[in-house]
Amino acid sequence: MSTRSSSNVTPSRRTVLQASLASALTAVAGPGRAATPFFKLYMMIPNNQPARMVWGTLAAAQMSRIGIDVVSSFAPFTVIGPRRAKGDGKTHVDGGWDCYLERYLYSSIKPSPYALFGSTEMPPNGQNFYYVDDKEIDRSLRAVDSSLNEADRLKAYHDFEKRWYDIQPMTILFYPQDVVAVNPKLKGFDATTYTPTFYPQPERWTIEGAGADATAAFASWQPPSSLIPMYSIGYSDSNVFGPAYNRLYEYKSWEDKTLVPALATGHTMSADGKHWVVTLRQGVKWHSGEEFTAEDVKFTWDTMMNKAYGSQLQAVCARVFGDTSAYKVTGKHEITVDLPTYSIDFLNTLMGAFAIMPAHAYKDIKPEALRSHVASTWLGSYTVKTSDGKSFTARGAVGTGPWIPMGFDPARKAYGFKRNEAYWKPHTGNVKTFYVVNINGTDSVLSALKAGEIDAHDPMYDIGPVVSTIDPKWGKVLTFDSYKWQHICYNLKHPVFGLGIETPLGKSDPSRAAEAAAYIRQAISHAMPREQIVKEIAGGYGNPGTVPMAWSAPEYDHDLLKPIAYDLDLARKYMEKAGYVY
Template structure:
């Protein structure tokens, strides 16, 4: 009887608590403007003003900008597909790229898009580097010259052919010449005109404080008709609660909640490909001892990746590959060196040395938990971690500027072109790390135009990287998403990306 009383008592307290939290949410709920047609609501958050110069350099920022700005090619389910360019041709020597544009493409302000705009966009991006810079390799651009053949044909000559040029040219956003011509400092250009694009959606509202965006379909869009009339990003405090209340239309869930949605016709579940992951980075400038391969091996052997996956990702992840490219990548090499969880081996490699290292992580719940587990398991091998958690944007900036000893960072894009290996590992990418062999192979894969030969080089490069271990890929997430197909069923993945809401094609009619 007494225990029952206590149970009731505690239930009452918990309920009061939960209810107060919920009331809190209800009061802050963002009430979007009423609009006709199909409205898709997604979880908000401030990712910057969606112009090519002012969005935040992470997936949610990039794809919002891409809803507004089209590019010559688009990422489809299987690979690159013709988009603004209906056709393209590459010369035999791989130096001249000719794109033929679709006709009748309009800017959001009603003006026509011509080859002049395309030429202008490329030149402008070379002069003023945008957030996502596809036109620079190393320190300089690979473009030699851009010629307008006629209103709808453009010819781009490159300095030296390489394997990534088509995807780089294809991904570059096209911006209206008549608006950007007079802009000298694009990073400060946040007028309404800065988001006039030629893409399927127009930015109607942006509220930085609330992290709210509203996009509406562009009626005169040249391409496949938008199926969704309006896309709204609304601030919610808890995605899963908001999804259940019908405030948002798609959410990520953990494996614990699968049973709640499985077998119910109202819901559909998809599992993301492993193209989002966490990695542990070393700054070998700050800590010279990390230049010793054995120390890096010792750290890798001290990490129980399976435990991280079971506890933090709740099982929905795959172990990272020491060669970087994740299991789901088309060019994943399974013969890379593996580092099992083995404390004895780690101790052996450390040769009795005690290490004290500072680890910087963001303040997301997952990273706090990973940080805690890393601290516990590294302590077993005699490596003391001092974990410091900062705001996500601060951590990103610290990683970018090399202001860390060890850093934990999670990000997407692991399914992209294998040239990411060069950007991640070549000299200059990891502070204090340089390896001739890796540099050589990284350049080789970039220059190799033959697909099969390039694949071989990339495979060798992965093995080399796995043996060197200049950073440790921890795990790649394969999270579940759930949505209501009765409301909207158009979600689809891009061939190299983990997230359906980031795909422009998710919102458009099939062609």
């Protein structure tokens, strides 16, 4: 973590980005487009991140330079999400999608590419929204997931990276740094929040001079889609539900990314990695006062495994467990698991990234009703009965976490929390009331920080290019390695750049259709001015991208993954390899 600050110049975010785009377009000027476009592509650019809207516009312009007719539009994820989640592979004109931009990450700090790119993880019950279906990638992902030996696993990661680098299933543009500004009086904000395993952690916050009963507010750009953990791992959802729940294991800190016990106290594992006995923490209470037991863990896994609930995490659970007979309660605070084969995702993802849900509070909610229930929307209240005959009025999630939800305030656009005084580990800060506030726009969030209306915000505001406008008297700028990447996603069932069957090469020789599609994606990749995007649009906060692996992760093969050259002539040669003629 580092701090940066600068002068008091105050151009608007839009002014800065417009200048950045103009500069970038000038810098990357090159050969003109084909006289007649070779094919049409619809690109959806999410409208919730200003800088991404700029490099999305630039990316569309660059594609046109190599003969692709790009129809781009700014769209919210409420539009993009349903199109990509259907799982039918249809193109944009048929109600699906062709291409969109995304900022993404793995569910755990230990990279788990199988869950995103394995051919068994397709939607609607998996997260491979892109339809990556490549035998070599699958082979390497299985080895990553099943290797007990660290050296074997590292080789498998590198095999995955090499194959990805060669066929470019997506265009990885760059690895961003997370840049946020906080109240200078705020102490204890020591981790980036845009990852499912690191939520805002106000139980650690101290606001200097605020006494023992401080109130804090955190800004999140986009309203959540669902506040049931198994329905989303996105930042807009986890920013809100994260403080209410716990996982079996958690990370010690952002600096020390070591898994440590949380609701679990430990586990044993057999030599072959299949047999596990997980011991659970005793004395933990749900917000309702009900005792946390192994039945809650079983309920959580049962619910995620049940396709009727429609969780996008169902596929990874089914891959790891096989079926629900793999785990059983063997004591009030013990659960025993027999996996069909060892999986790294059991510890790192299922136990280290997914929150545990309360059986007593959620078990009677029908699958078709869960997404619209108060437990998911935090609108209104509902009554939870406990085993001792008492009643608890819930205004959102019922968790074991450090913060008890107080519901959503529509007038304030804020989700409220009060401190859980019965939390199983001590609060170390002075914050007793906490809000997550939805604020749209970088200028708006910085104005709110300057006015003292918020104390911190998530990284989606992309303040990097405007840090010079932040006076250190009201804003302390922090930078973090994000462990994420920004990429252009492709529907790999698209007949041109996904399957290749509608390319000239694919039509003349169907056995080479997939090869032709890869040529097109390689062409697009070489048409992207990554260094210019990082420098001119991201404010220098990042590194040019190659593959979906965090730049600073130990698994990233820096010897293999050389920068992808920006070269329009080379891009055109790849288009010609696919059979197109300029």
